[in-house]
Amino acid sequence: MNCLFLSLLGISGNLQWNTTGITVLDTSQIISARGVYIDSNNTLYVADTAVIWRLLNNATNATIVAGILQSTGSNSSQLNTTQDVYVDRYGNMYVTDYFNNRVQKFINRSTDAITTAGINLPVGSALNQLYRPTCFTFDSTETYFYVVDYGNNRVMRYLINSSTGDNGTLVAGRNGTDNTNISLNGPSGIHHVSSINNDLFITNYGGHSVLRWTPGASSGTFVAGQPGVAGSNSTLLNQPRGIKIDNYLNMFVVDSGNHRIQLFCVNNQTATTIAGNGIAGNSTMQLNGPRSIAFDTNMNMYVADTLNGRVQKFLKL
Template sequence: MQQLDSKCISYNQPKLCANATWNQTAVTFANSTMVGSLPVGMYVDRNNSVYVADQTNARIQVWLNGSTTLTGTLSGGLYFPYSVFVTDNGDVYVDNGYTNYRVDKWGWNSTSSVPAMYMCAPCYSLFIDINNMLYCLMSTYHQVVSKSLDTRLNVWNIVAGTGTAGSTSVTLYNPWGIFVDINLNLYVADTANSRIQIFASGQLNGITLATGAITLLYPTSVIFDADGYIFITDNWNHRLVGSGPNGFRCIAACSGAAGSTSTQLYYPHTMSFDSYGNIFVTDQYNNRVQKFLFLSNSCNGTTTVTTIATVTSMNNTQSVSLTTIVPGISSTTTSYSNRM
């Protein structure tokens, strides 16, 4: 298992094969005793530390460095935190906007927080890009804003949405999740419009991601692997979906029905990879965090086949090598250039 290597990136983007699969029987990583009722926000960093926003108890629960035992709690001054983001140096940013209208920052190994940003609504999702810009998704304003962390001035810019709900290319409707790639393109889980919107860097006009045979219903989070393939929490379909060389497919909880068994989810919300390719997801209405284990043997006994295809990126169109894993076929191996 390989990862996209960048000193500025704190999240995991594992290198997956084309037919990567996950154990469909999940392990319960944390239950309501640890994460409260209806958990939504979560973050897994490159050290495999897990941070979960426990809204009910106004705290962030922390499992450090791959531990399965709770190792810490961040609290004090929080009220109903929706989201959490952790930087590569260990700073923890937490939404505290429900009544306090700010984002708080806990420095590495600190026991207290300082305000990092003031805004006018909760941040349903937080993200920090490679240029040290903090993004806040204000769902109730149908908008995403950003602020530089390199200045103390509380000046933020609108990067997506007009402030009014809508389904056009420039509007959003109760969005929930965001991701910013290394080219500074913004991806928004435009929840009530049941779509993923892509905003090229500096552009307010979005493009809707095509998901092929997969029909999304109220998606709530979006992440990427090392090759730029997208993975989505399909909230109202109670499943996780992902893309690859062969298009979009369901990857976990694929029955289509909500439930509380180890093979089901009930309004899953935020998903994250760990460094091994395992998937963590906040299973909101089951009051738990589930972990779907990556099956490393799903990539064994296969051979890499290289083809040439034309890929249209946010900035240009180019021919690239595509690496596809096909069982039982011999071919020359060529590496696949990162698409993000």
């Protein structure tokens, strides 16, 4: 890809990665990688079925830092089908706890969490409830986080220090489920861009598209994919999940149903495939139902290769 960029980390250059992946975690340690996050020390965090793994930079063995291995549940030390993970500047860790319909916060490496969003069962659509939260994104000041409320086809905003029962603010999706720009259809991934109206970029898993949405606006704008149409050419998506945006607004989209990572240069709705060959498989050049991506300080790309039960690293060229 020959478009120039200023990356998430301020690195300039051409957008190219080695298409041969390096496995950094596999089923010898993890079960099913869903969300990946990398902090400023290049520590990798992986959201697995019931736990969060941490892999230190240049280490080979991961350790569990939240949840109980092969023990799903809803108490303060348990998780149930985690989807995403984030660590703030103070070392507090946040986890979307999918089947418990909540966001959990583990303070200062505690193994017991407090609930920062959502009431643990029953599910609902009130402002203090969530229904199957998937991914979240945080603003640059770590004042707010935005969580994709998949089951309610909406995005909610919460104060980072909110506690159980606090109301969130509905910021995107409020008009049912369809493929128009006033609704969301099975939203999954999300990325916040503070430099432009605090805009959100949201993947529509059920609508095979990506929308750009200013929080609180009555509608968004489609920026990738054809709404409601699944496909595998360079302009179409199939069940997109994770998404990352660099400072030039180039989009990296996890095209899960096509088993690939797509790069859309700014203001361009034609993508280039930068990882995966579009066919499900477990070779070093293939992916199988990937869910999310993250970048380290050198812009190496890490992919949660979910159905292969591994995390793949693609070196920046």
